[in-house]
Structures are given as C-alpha cells and as structure tokens.
Amino acid sequence: MSLLNLQLKVWRQNQGQPGHFQDIQALEIPDHASFLEMMDIVNERLIQDGGDPVAFDHDCREGICGMCSMTINGIAHGPEKATTTCQLHMRKFRDGDTIWVEPFRAKAFPVVKDLMVNRSAFDRIQQAGGFVTVRTGAAPDANSILVGKEVADAAMDAAACIGCGACVASCKNASAMLFVSAKAGQLNSLPQGQPEKNRRTLGMVRQMDKEGFGNCTNQYECEAACPKEISVRWITKLNRDYALASAKEAFVGVKEHAEGGD
Amino acid sequence: MSLDSKIPSGPMALRWSKHKQDSKLINPKNKRKYTVIVVGSGLAGSSAAATLSELGYKVKCFCFQDSPRRAHSIAAQGGINAAKNYQNDGDSVHRLFYDTVKGGDFRARESNVHRLAEESVNIIDQCAAQGVPFAREYGGGLANRSFGGAQVSRTFYARGQTGQQLLLGAYSALNKEVARGGVEMHTRSEMLEVVVVDGHAKGIITRNLMTGKIEAHAADTVLLCTGGYGNVFYLSTNAMGCNVTATWRAHRKGAYFANPCYTQIHPTCIPVSGDYQSKLTLMSESLRNDGRIWVPKNKADIGKPAAQIPESDRDYFLERKYPSFGNLAPRDISSRAAKDACDAGLGVGPGGRGVYLDFAEAIGQFGQKTIAERYGNLFDMYEKITGESGYKQPMRIYPAVHYTMGGLWVDYNLMSSLPGLHVLGEANFSDHGANRLGASALMQGLADGYFVIPTTIAPYLVTQTPGSVTTSHPEFTKALEDAQGRTNKFLNVKGKRSVDSFHRELGLLVWDKCGMARDKAGLTEALKRIPELREEFWSNVKIPGSGAAANPELEKAGRVADFMEFAELLCHDALDREESCGGHFRTEHQYDDGEAKRDDENYCYAAAWEHTGDLSKPKLNKEQLTFEEVHLSVRSYK
Numbered sequence: 065m066s067l068l069n070l071q072l073k074v075w076r077q078n079q080g081q082p083g084h085f086q087d088i089q090a091l092e093i094p095d096h097a098s099f100l101e102m103m104d105i106v107n108e109r110l111i112q113d114g115g116d117p118v119a120f121d122h123d124c125r126e127g128i129c130g131m132c133s134m135t136i137n138g139i140a141h142g143p144e145k146a147t148t149t150c151q152l153h154m155r156k157f158r159d160g161d162t163i164w165v166e167p168f169r170a171k172a173f174p175v176v177k178d179l180m181v182n183r184s185a186f187d188r189i190q191q192a193g194g195f196v197t198v199r200t201g202a203a204p205d206a207n208s209i210l211v212g213k214e215v216a217d218a219a220m221d222a223a224a225c226i227g228c229g230a231c232v233a234s235c236k237n238a239s240a241m242l243f244v245s246a247k248a249g250q251l252n253s254l255p256q257g258q259p260e261k262n263r264r265t266l267g268m269v270r271q272m273d274k275e276g277f278g279n280c281t282n283q284y285e286c287e288a289a290c291p292k293e294i295s296v297r298w299i300t301k302l303n304r305d306y307a308l309a310s311a312k313e314a315f316v317g318v319k320e321h322a323e324g325g326d
Numbered sequence: 327m328s329l330d331s332k333i334p335s336g337p338m339a340l341r342w343s344k345h346k347q348d349s350k351l352i353n354p355k356n357k358r359k360y361t362v363i364v365v366g367s368g369l370a371g372s373s374a375a376a377t378l379s380e381l382g383y384k385v386k387c388f389c390f391q392d393s394p395r396r397a398h399s400i401a402a403q404g405g406i407n408a409a410k411n412y413q414n415d416g417d418s419v420h421r422l423f424y425d426t427v428k429g430g431d432f433r434a435r436e437s438n439v440h441r442l443a444e445e446s447v448n449i450i451d452q453c454a455a456q457g458v459p460f461a462r463e464y465g466g467g468l469a470n471r472s473f474g475g476a477q478v479s480r481t482f483y484a485r486g487q488t489g490q491q492l493l494l495g496a497y498s499a500l501n502k503e504v505a506r507g508g509v510e511m512h513t514r515s516e517m518l519e520v521v522v523v524d525g526h527a528k529g530i531i532t533r534n535l536m537t538g539k540i541e542a543h544a545a546d547t548v549l550l551c552t553g554g555y556g557n558v559f560y561l562s563t564n565a566m567g568c569n570v571t572a573t574w575r576a577h578r579k580g581a582y583f584a585n586p587c588y589t590q591i592h593p594t595c596i597p598v599s600g601d602y603q604s605k606l607t608l609m610s611e612s613l614r615n616d617g618r619i620w621v622p623k624n625k626a627d628i629g630k631p632a633a634q635i636p637e638s639d640r641d642y643f644l645e646r647k648y649p650s651f652g653n654l655a656p657r658d659i660s661s662r663a664a665k666d667a668c669d670a671g672l673g674v675g676p677g678g679r680g681v682y683l684d685f686a687e688a689i690g691q692f693g694q695k696t697i698a699e700r701y702g703n704l705f706d707m708y709e710k711i712t713g714e715s716g717y718k719q720p721m722r723i724y725p726a727v728h729y730t731m732g733g734l735w736v737d738y739n740l741m742s743s744l745p746g747l748h749v750l751g752e753a754n755f756s757d758h759g760a761n762r763l764g765a766s767a768l769m770q771g772l773a774d775g776y777f778v779i780p781t782t783i784a785p786y787l788v789t790q791t792p793g794s795v796t797t798s799h800p801e802f803t804k805a806l807e808d809a810q811g812r813t814n815k816f817l818n819v820k821g822k823r824s825v826d827s828f829h830r831e832l833g834l835l836v837w838d839k840c841g842m843a844r845d846k847a848g849l850t851e852a853l854k855r856i857p858e859l860r861e862e863f864w865s866n867v868k869i870p871g872s873g874a875a876a877n878p879e880l881e882k883a884g885r886v887a888d889f890m891e892f893a894e895l896l897c898h899d900a901l902d903r904e905e906s907c908g909g910h911f912r913t914e915h916q917y918d919d920g921e922a923k924r925d926d927e928n929y930c931y932a933a934a935w936e937h938t939g940d941l942s943k944p945k946l947n948k949e950q951l952t953f954e955e956v957h958l959s960v961r962s963y964k
C-alpha cells in the first residue's frame with residue numbers, strides 16, 4: 065500500500081446561495097481507500113481543525129443504491145468505466161494529482177448542500193407510469209407468464225439502472241433520456257408491461273419534460289458515464305415507443321384508467 | 327406485563343388461514359378514515375405502504391434516503407426463497423418451514439415461520455406480475471439456485487441484484503399508490519421519536535434532513551420497517567445510514583427489544599484492509615455454490631501464491647468438517663470455522679484474517695464464461711475493491727457483521743408490546759430465531775408487508791376511533807420540544823472528537839467482546855466500558871454546523887448516541903444467554919469438537935427486554951418457545 069498526497073478543489077455551497085471551489089489538501093491518503101473514504105479522512109481533519117466538513121450523499125457504498133453522486137475531474141462518478149463514486153478507489157489516482165470534485169449539476173437537480181443534490185424529479189417520473197398496475201394478491205402463478213430468456217435478460221439489462229443521475233450530470237443538455245428509457249424499457253419489453261405501455265411511455269416522458277430536463281441530441285455522454293453500462297439503444301426504443309404511443313393517442317386517445325384504489 | 331404472542335390455535339398448517347378468516351374486517355368506507363404511518367421504504371415498508379394504500383387506508387411513508395428506492399434492501403444480492411418446487415426436487419411449504427426452524431437453531435416462533443413459508447409462494451407470483459426480471463430458463467420459466475442450509479434448490483434471483491429488483495418492484499407499487507394519492511411520501515425524513523398517547527403509539531417526530539425542520543405526524547397506528555442494527559459494530563455490510571434509532575426510541579417508550587444478541591456474521595465478505603475502512607463488502611453466499619473454501623495446512627505456506635500450494639497441502643475445512651453440506655453449511659457455522667482457521671494461525675492475507683474462496687476447479691469444469699455469467703458482477707466488485715482478479719487467483723474472504731435476527735418483540739399480528747406500534751422486516755425479531763438462512767430476509771420483509779400486515783392490522787384498528795389524536799395533542803408538543811432539545815444538546819457539547827471516532831471505538835469494542843465469540847469476562851468488561859464511552863461521547867463530541875440546515879454530522883450523532891445505549895442491552899442479552907445457539911456463540915458452551923451447545927432446558931425462550939429507565943438494569947421478560955412440529959434436536963449439518 066502506498067500513500068498519496070492530493071490537492072482537492074471541492075465545490076462548496078449552501079442551499080439557495082452561490083457556490084465556490086475550496087482548495088483542500090488531502091495528504092497521506094492510502095491508495096486502497098475508496099474515494100468516499102478519502103473524503104471521510106478529509107472531513108475528519110476538517111472537523112479537527114474547526115472547519116466545515118464537506119456534505120455528500122452516500123449510503124450503501126457498494127455501487128447499488130445510487131445515492132453517491134460526485135462529478136470528479138469533470139466526469140460524473142469519475143474516470144473509471146462502469147463505476148460509481150463509492151466504488152472508485154484511490155489506486156486509480158497518482159501522487160500529486162489535483163482533483164476537482166463537484167456535485168451532479170443539472171437544473172432539475174438543485175444543490176442541497178455542497179455535493180448533495182435533490183433528485184426527487186426521478187421519483188416523480190416513475191410515479192407518472194413506471195409500474196405495472198397489479199394489486200397485491202391478484203397475481204397469477206409466476207410460471208403462468210413465460211418470458212423467453214433473451215427477453216428476460218434484456219429487461220434485466222435495463223433494470224440494472226440504479227437511478228443515480230450520472231447520465232443527466234454528464235449530458236450537456238442535462239437530458240434524462242437514458243434513465244427514463246431504461247425504466248420504461250424494462251417494463252415495455254416484458255409481457256407484464258404491455259397493457260399499460262402507451263400510457264406509461266407518454267406519462268414518463270411528459271413528466272421528464274415538466275421537470276426541466278433537457279432534450280436528447282444524441283451525444284451519448286450518458287452511456288459513457290453510466291455506472292451500470294445502460295445502453296443508448298434503450299433511448300432508441302423509447303423514441304419508437306413514444307412515437308407509437310403519441311400516434312395512437314392522436315388517433316384513438318389513450319384511455320384513462322379508473323382510480324386504482326376503489 | 328405478560329407477553330401474549332396471540333398464536334392461533336389448531337393444527338400448524340391451518341393456523342394462518344384460520345387467523346385470516348377470524349380476523350376482523352374494516353369496510354372500505356371506514357378504511358379511508360384511518361391513517362397509517364409507515365417508517366421505512368425497504369422491502370417491508372414499501373410493500374406494506376403500497377398494499378395498505380390499495381386497501382384504502384391513508385398512508386404516510388418515511389425514509390431517510392433521498393428516494394425510497396435507496397433503502398438498504400437494495401443491496402441484497404443473492405436471492406429470495408420460496409417453496410414453489412419448480413425444480414421438482416421435493417420442496418414443499420413444510421420443508422421450507424422445517425429448514426428455517428432448524429436453521430434458526432430452534433429459537434424462532436414456529437407458527438410465524440410456518441406462515442412465512444406459506445406466503446413465500448405468493449411473493450414470487452406478486453413480484454413476477456410486477457415485472458421483476460427474475461432469472462429464467464430457456465423455456466421461459468423461472469430459474470433457481472441453491473443457498474446455504476438447504477438441500478433443495480428454491481432460491482429465486484435476478485442476476486446478483488435480487489434485492490434491487492425486488493425493491494424496485496415494491497417501489498413501483500408504492501409509486502402507483504403515490505400517484506393515486508393514497509400514499510404521501512416523505513423522503514430525507516428521519517424519525518427521531520415515537521409519540522405515545524394514553525399508552526398507544528399515535529405518531530412520530532421527524533427531522534427533515536434538507537432543512538433541519540423538526541415535524542410532528544399523527545396517525546391511528548405506526549409501522550416501523552426500519553431495518554437492522556448491524557452498524558452498532560461500526561464495520562458491517564450494512565449501508566452507512568442503517569441505524570437502531572427508530573426501534574431504540576420505540577423501546578425507550580415501551581416496546582420490548584427481543585434477542586438483541588442474535589447477530590449474524592456472514593462468511594463471505596471482503597476482509598478489512600485498513601483503519602480508514604468505512605464499511606465491509608459482502609459477496610453473495612451464492613458464490614459458495616461453485617467456490618471452494620480453504621486455507622493452507624501448513625503455516626509455512628501462508629505467504630505463498632495460492633497456485634503454488636499443492637492440493638494435498640490445502641485444508642478444505644468446510645468440506646472436511648461438514649461433508650453433507652460442505653461449502654454450503656449455514657452462515658454461523660461457516661463463519662466460525664473460518665475464524666477458527668485464522669485463530670489457529672492459518673489465515674491468509676493482511677493480518678492473517680482471511681481464507682481462500684477458490685474458483686479454479688469450477689472454471690476448469692464450466693469455463694470462465696459460465697462462471698462470469700453466474701457471478702460476473704461479484705468478481706468485478708471484488709476486483710474494484712481489492713485490485714485483484716478472482717478469476718486468476720482465489721478470492722480472500724473473512725466473516726463480517728451482516729444481519730440482525732434480534733429486533734422489537736412482536737406478537738403474531740406483528741404488534742409490539744407498545745399498543746399500536748407494529749414492526750415489520752428486519753426490525754422485528756420473530757422468524758429467524760438465532761440464525762437466518764440465506765435468501766430468507768427478503769422473503770420475510772415482503773411476506774410481512776404484502777401479506778401479513780394487511781390482514782393483521784385490522785384487529786388493532788377496529789379498537790380505535792379513526793383520527794382521534796391530532797398533532798395538537800400536548801404529547802406531540804412535548805415530543806417536539808424533546809427532539810429539539812436533544813438536537814441542541816448535541817450541538818452544545820462542542821467537544822474535541824468527531825462522531826465517527828466514537829462510532830469506530832464503540833464498534834471495535836462490541837466486535838471484540840460481543841462478536842463471533844463471546845464469554846462472560848469479555849461481556850462484563852464491555853458492560854463496564856460502554857457507559858464510560860457513552861459518557862465521554864456526551865461530554866466530548868464535536869458537531870460542526872447548525873440544526874437548521876442539512877447537517878450529516880448531526881444525523882450521525884443521533885444514530886451513534888442511540889447505538890451507545892443499545893450496545894449495552896446487546897451485551898446484557900449476550901451475558902444472560904448462558905448457551906450457544908445460532909449466531910450467539912458463548913465459548914463456555916461448546917461440545918468437544920467446538921460445535922455450539924444449546925441449552926433447551928433453560929434457554930428455550932425469546933428474551934424480550936423492557937426498558938426500566940436505568941440502562942444498566944433492563945428487565946427480562948420471557949416468551950417460552952414451544953416446538954410442536956419440528957422437534958428440538960441438535961442441529962447437525964455433518
């Protein structure tokens with residue numbers, strides 16, 4: 065194990081106020097530590113010295129909850145491919161490096177404090193249709209719905225999205241298309257998701273627009289930043305599903321469901 | 327107070343159906359008048375909130391993360407059990423029930439376990455209908471794998487991320503209800519206190535983690551689905567935010583805490599690499615399907631590359647000790663065997679705290695491609711963390727704290743000893759006894775939320791006038807003041823040490839004295855040191871910033887303060903239980919071959935601890951356990 069001396073430039077901001085970069089020395093950081101453990105060490109020292117520790121989101125620290133969210137040297141989740149911030153390890157950096165650390169920036173993700181942002185827009189998009197309407201207890205035997213292995217595997221590829229928002233942060237338009245396409249795509253490609261496919265697609269896409277995410281102009285920075293390697297092919301599928309659903313809506317109208325709870 | 331577990335009478339296999347039939351119903355018009363608070367949005371919380379809302383109750387759901395989808399259930403990897411018998415290998419509800427009771431080392435409540443096994447099959451149906459992308463066979467049907475403690479293949483899975491997929495399913499059901507207006511979701515809200523009015527839980531106090539605002543919420547009943555307390559050990563496989571606060575605060579207000587000493591140490595985790603370490607990473611137990619666990623037979627071989635150690639100089643200790651279960655022996659047994667090997671000086675890697683998990687044979691047999699298909703994400707994760715490839719050399723693993731079987735005591739209806747307070751999922755104590763088998767926590771969380779509470783909540787609610795208590799009640803005013811007072815108290819200590827430094831010290835102490843092996847002397851010492859550390863915490867902790875904004879240090883302080891109190895109860899319970907069972911191993915109580923020695927004559931009970939106001943003198947209440955179907959016997963996996 066070796067120790068690294070690093071120069072950090074960390075974004076500091078309080079809610080609703082302008083932010084700025086702060087220079088912080090991170091000395092003698094073990095290269096086995098994760099990026100967040102490096103931040104823990106930095107915070108511990110800031111606290112000792114009477115400073116204000118850097119606020120950041122994190123929870124599972126194993127790349128699955130989607131809570132951690134730092135833009136490192138201009139790249140959402142940092143330089144390593146298919147890796148969340150929490151799974152990035154310091155052995156990927158060199159002694160003497162300067163590292164820029166910023167929040168996931170997007171109009172639809174307002175800063176809460178320092179590196180923490182509010183991603184509740186993602187929840188609202190899923191509330192607008194990201195589900196199959198099935199009541200608890202009303203399901204048929206699981207093996208009565210057969211799903212071919214290829215279809216199931218593809219749905220699983222989409223379902224691997226952890227809702228982190230790196231796709232948005234990496235996009236110059238702050239578009240959420242990769243996320244939305246993965247979420248809609250999982251259900252739209254399964255037999256269980258067919259009955260509500262059009263309604264789901266229209267609902268989610270419109271909510272995405274309402275939340276202030278930008279348009280997709282096929283830059284594909286999202287795919288490169290995505291820690292779960294969600295493919296931009298899902299965007300193509302969403303565009304197709306959306307075109308079909310809008311056409312259908314224009315001609316026949318999408319039927320509103322009755323209230324689910326009565 | 328006496329403990330009435332409210333177990334229905336009659337033959338075991340019919341109890342749950344009979345109970346469902348006998349339970350009172352509330353008519354749909356009236357359901358709307360009842361408000362239910364659900365704290366937690368993991369498998370237990372999301373499934374309960376969604377289902378109760380479908381039934382017509384008004385639901386308010388809370389979690390401390392920024393989205394319900396991030397609850398710690400998301401991290402479960404391996405799978406979920408169900409007695410579907412899709413493999414036609416002889417599985418049945420009875421066999422799952424039997425395996426779970428035996429796996430729990432005869433310290434679970436039989437009737438609850440039977441209900442769990444019955445509901446297991448419905449869970450899979452429900453999740454499949456929601457679009458959970460379970461692994462499938464070419465014919466389109468669902469695939470299964472094997473897990474520890476079972477000889478049938480009954481575990482359903484979704485690549486290495488079963489927890490995420492099941493939670494996304496429950497979260498989608500929750501979203502459906504949020505959209506319909508049945509659930510009001512409060513994210514980034516931490517519960518600080520239960521509010522008790524005339525002896526009943528009628529609400530909670532929360533802190534908004536973005537603004538710092540402390541708020542009161544009233545309801546007709548409160549459900550705690552707040553997960554386990556593994557982070558009392560500081561290092562564990564749990565997410566950083568997992569805490570005991572919700573259950574501990576409820577305990578202080580009258581809910582009994584049962585069997586806190588039953589903690590699970592998972593055998594396949596990545597070993598500790600340094601003192602900066604913030605958490606340990608679990609690798610799914612499913613790896614043990616194909617990986618073989620060994621250490622060198624000779625100390626002289628320890629520093630050598632594994633490939634240079636010939637077959638004959640390797641000790642495949644699980645296969646040797648437990649020939650019929652081999653590498654799939656239950657967790658407590660496998661963990662202890664690894665510890666024994668390391669204690670004997672045969673451990674590998676830094677500090678000698680590791681054993682090999684070797685895939686060479688499986689790769690030889692099936693090819694790297696197949697192994698990568700089965701476990702690719704786990705191999706990737708291992709490589710990211712350690713910088714080594716599990717395809718090229720054996721992985722190194724060591725046991726780590728993973729799950730907590732103990733929790734708030736609940737009756738058959740999932741109600742705690744504090745009337746009106748229900749407890750679901752890992753937060754309660756009931757179904758896993760002294761040891762949980764793999765793939766059964768997800769099953770329990772979803773059974774509790776989707777299928778049990780929707781039935782068992784009604785018998786309580788019918789006794790309550792809906793909306794009878796509001797936040798203008800003086801108890802709410804008082805609870806708000808108390809919570810604000812506690813926040814100010816934290817900020818005013820202005821000491822010298824960070825919250826983390828205290829948490830780490832507490833964790834090391836508890837791991838050392840009350841971890842994989844426990845004895846009277848160590849526990850007695852821990853009971854002396856914990857109060858001292860707690861005192862130092864309250865006089866020397868340093869929390870920067872204010873209470874009126876986002877302040878992660880303040881959040882951690884609240885959680886660590888509760889761990890400091892809870893740790894004492896954990897050690898009391900471990901000291902009281904003069905036997906070894908499941909995850910609780912008292913070195914004084916073992917057979918000559920080192921196996922755990924249970925004492926059914928004196929300890930066949932669930933220990934339900936009552937808060938007396940004096941942390942050094944908790945009061946023990948016992949729920950005697952009876953075994954009608956699965957007869958008490960020595961648990962053998964040989």
Ligand SMILES: Cc1cc2nc3c(=O)[nH]c(=O)nc-3n(C[C@H](O)[C@H](O)[C@H](O)COP(=O)(O)OP(=O)(O)OC[C@H]3O[C@@H](n4cnc5c(N)ncnc54)[C@H](O)[C@@H]3O)c2cc1C
Pocket residue numbers: 365366367368369370371388389390391394396397398399400401402403404405406488489515516517518551552553554563564565569571572608728729750751752753764765766767768769771
């Ligand atoms: C790494 C790992 C792998 C696992 N793999 C498996 C597996 O393969 N199979 C299996 O069966 N089990 C597995 N388990 C165990 C299983 O995941 C958990 O026991 C289970 O998911 C717990 O679910 P829960 O709903 O009870 O609680 P959690 O999912 O922990 O949810 C707790 C909820 O409560 C909320 N909360 C907690 N405290 C507060 C508070 N004070 N205020 C407000 N909200 C609060 C949180 O925000 C969260 O929403 C695994 C566990 C780990 C750690």
Ligand code: SF4
Pocket residue numbers: 224225226227228229230231232242243246286289290291292293294
């Ligand atoms: S698509 Fe990828 S980057 Fe976007 S939210 Fe999902 S996991 Fe994160």
Ligand code: FES
Pocket residue numbers: 121122123124125126127128129130131132148149150151
């Ligand atoms: S902290 Fe959970 S994904 Fe990084």
